[in-house]
Amino acid sequence: MQNTSSYIVLISPGLSGAEKRFFDIFCGLLQKGKRIKLIVPSMLAEILRAEYPERDVFDQVIEIGMERWSRTMFVHQFRGLLKHLEKGSLFHYPMNTLPFLHLLRGDQVTMSICDCEVAPSPWKFSKRSFYTYLVALFSRKIDVLSPSILQQAAAQPLLKKKLQLTPGGTYIGGFNGELSEKEPVIAFVGRLEESKGIIDLLRVLPELWARIKDQVPPGFRVSIAGSGSLDLEVGRVVTELQQGGVPVSCHGYVRVIDFIKPVSIVLSLQQCTNYPSRVVAEALLSGASVIVRDSGDSRMFGDTLPGLHYCGFDLEAGEMAGVILSALSRYRADADYAGQVSRASQQAFCSQRYIDYFDALIS
Known part of the structure; x- marks a missing residue:
């Protein structure tokens, strides 16, 4: 044929x-x-x-x-x-x-x-x-x-x-291999629906920030991008968190490939499964680390890709804080770490x- x-x-x-x-x-x-x-x-x-x-x-x-x-x-x-x-x-x-x-x-x-x-x-x-x-x-x-x-x-x-x-x-x-300098930014990118884990993230953010705020680099922030049925709820909670001193912001719909270029860590927190989430692949290609919620088939991403981390389904603040601080330290210690993450993911996803x-x- x-x-x-x-x-x-x-x-x-x-x-x-x-x-x-x-x-x-x-x-x-x-x-x-x-x-x-x-x-x-x-x-x-x-x-x-x-x-x-x-x-x-x-x-x-x-x-x-x-x-x-x-x-x-x-x-x-x-x-x-x-x-x-x-x-x-x-x-x-x-x-x-x-x-x-x-x-x-x-x-x-x-x-x-x-x-x-x-x-x-x-x-x-x-x-x-x-x-x-x-x-x-x-x-x-x-x-x-x-x-x-x-x-x-x-x-x-x-x-x-x-x-x-x-x-x-x-x-x-269509990935061209171009990378941007990484900033101390954690990003959640996806539809703002409960099944995507956005509410779970907002729930744990105050305790998470309390655990890491004295150890993260200057300019650290959490950026949320996406739209969905929870737009108003997410906006309301983000405003409350900002008033409480948590460095978090919400950006609505974005062109993912541009938004994550300077990001150091991307979160993939879906409740059902995160495999084979496109955002995980896009983030790793950009040189960002990814923290994947251990749900469903999520572990099918394997354990060999540099920059790929897992966290428990319950999003325990202490565990997440440890993973975040460890990932951020890799970028400070090795100027080529983003390149290593990107090159390995090209073999996997391109x-x-x-x-x-x-x-x-x-x-």
Whole structure:
């Protein structure tokens, strides 16, 4: 099927880790010479252009024109687009798979399961679980991001032979190797939702600051970046902490790759699992250390990457203080420590084998 047209279909109006990862995969496949296009709603295409102005790939992006996001409208518009696309093509769905639109066209459909919480099953009383199972039945190959979800999905006889585990978790494309001088800054970057651990962080910050304030370098601060349903709550608590003398600030949505350049330590505190969080990879590539909450599959990042640390699920202030002070001391003691962290993570998260895997999957 080497001469068959291939498409990645991103059914999403916004840009989070999954969308960024598959845009990087799309770019990597184009660079490899694969005949592939990306199909996205117009609002996501606009965001991608703003986020990646240096990427010369947008002539290969097909936009579904929409004034406002509606999944139903996207499906309607996409059905119309299919009439103009070659039958027998290859379609990969990273999320919200629509195999039923392809049944009479002779297309080949593959999918990714990016959900790290709910496995596909016909027996669970969950619409999300059942729908994922149903569309998986009509998919030729199934890429699974989470090892634990793969294990659960493999218990379904009709899915077992289709399943493949994403190699190495996440992937970052387009990294140019440039590093910035590190400042004594700790950053939390992510959606402001309870499951992401932001409330847990704010709860422990007063005691954490009390333990480290006499030992950190001048200019030390904690920066929170992101948006979500807890925007107002986070803003209120941050103001209270500031009034209590804790050096913390909140910045709303940011372009992650720019925001973390001067940061020394990034926190990844999701309650379900932090593997394979894109922020972890982006932080390590920037030369920052990362403190990962020991939840779910988080330990799948391994223990060999320099700059990668774990903390207990309960975010105990004493333990976190020790990890933070130790990490900050490495940057003061070794001028090339950020470079060491970045070079090691490039081997882990920028590997060509990741692109080769998706080239074979969408074939």
